[in-house]
Amino acid sequence: MKILIYGAGVLGSYLAHALVRGDNNVTMLARGRRLDELRDDGNVLRHHLQLRTTVDKVNVISELQPEDVYDLIFVVMKYPDFRAVLPALAANHSRHVVIVGNNASPHEMQDYLQANSPVQKKIAFAFIAGGGWKETGRVVSVHGPKGQMTIGGLGEELDWRAVIDQTFTGAKFKVTFYNDMEEWLKSHFMLILPLNSIAAAYDGDLRKAVRDSRLLNQVIDAIDEGHQVLEKLGYTVTPELQKDLPRKKRLLLYMGLKLMLKVPVVKNLLSDKAISQNEVSALQQAFNDLKQKAGIPTPNWDKLASYSSTSS
Structure with a gap:
């Protein structure tokens, strides 16, 4: 398959x-510099947990022209950056596009691309x-033994799923399909924004954060307040386990947070090396x-958000 990865950050x-x-x-x-690195040295990836480095030669471009047709385009970037690339994507004659990453406005993006x-x-x-961070000349990637992608449309099954299946044939990636990715994506940032505030509360010192039971x-x-906002607006928290954790399995979630914060690599994954402040602000x-549409109070969420705004 002829594939374009639009975006050469950690996940791309x-x-x-x-x-x-x-x-x-x-x-x-x-x-920029990433373009030069890929052209000169290839896609150099340090697999952090696997303690190995790989180098893959890839084709490299700096602009997407309308006549450059691919079987599938993956747009992999941070949420605030999507808007700037939509005109080039719309003008391009490729027919299959997957937009990958945190996303609070998938319907607007889909409507724009289809209309233009x-x-x-x-x-x-x-x-x-997964996650990771960039270093000079390479990307450090934190992932399990096999990649994991959650993918789907906006309330309907993908009638072109065969294209995606063929793309991942032979790749070490587990692909899970959902019919409504808007619900999944909104549920996801109801989880990651409170988690991101943990590091901000103590200016990145997770050793202090892990001892603060009130903060955890x-x-x-x-997280539960975020779920309540979604439910008030008619969304289903997806996957269901995410909703159950703060309500029915609170102790399990609490102990999981304490264990997670003791893992050394988590400090990097919760820092601005891996999560940019502009993405946090946009989400x-x-x-x-x-919240304004739902009209319900979120006092705990508001307090945590103040930590991130103070540290920015």
Whole structure:
């Protein structure tokens, strides 16, 4: 399959690695120093947990032209950056697009692409489990033994799923399909924003944070408040286990947080090396809009949000 990875950050680089090893013809779109690194040295990936480094040669471009047609385009970037690339995506004649990452406005993106493209576009939304950070000359990727992608449409099954299945044939990736990725994505940032505030509360010192039982309980309460906002607006918290954790399995979640914060790599994954402040701010604004529509108080969420705004 002829694949374009639009975005050469942490997750885009890891996805490119997996798809190259799955025998796809992979092109990466990058700019600046990352463009030079990919052209000169290839896609250098340090697999943090596996203690190994891989190098994959990929095709590299800096701009997407309308006539550059791919079997599938993965757009992998941070939520605030999606809007800037939509015009180039819409003008391009490729028919299959997967937008990957945190996303508070998938319907608006889908509507724009379908309304402004010269060809009929099939669009899906996805999220890759994992994280990492950039270093000079390479990307450090934190992931399990096999990649994991959650993917789907907006309230309907993908009638072009065969294209996705073929792309991942041979790649070490587990792909899970959901019919309504808007619910999944909104549920996801109801989880990650409170978690991100843990580091901000103590200016990145997780050794102090892990001993603050009041803070950890506040995080759990904030996650539940986020779920309540979604439910008030008619969304289903997805997956269901996420809703059950703060309500029915609170002790399990509390102990899980304490264990997670003691893992050394988590400090990097909760820092601005892995999660940019502009993405946190954009997702927080999206939450504020949802909260206003729902009309319910979220005192714990509001307190945690103040930590992130203070540290920015």
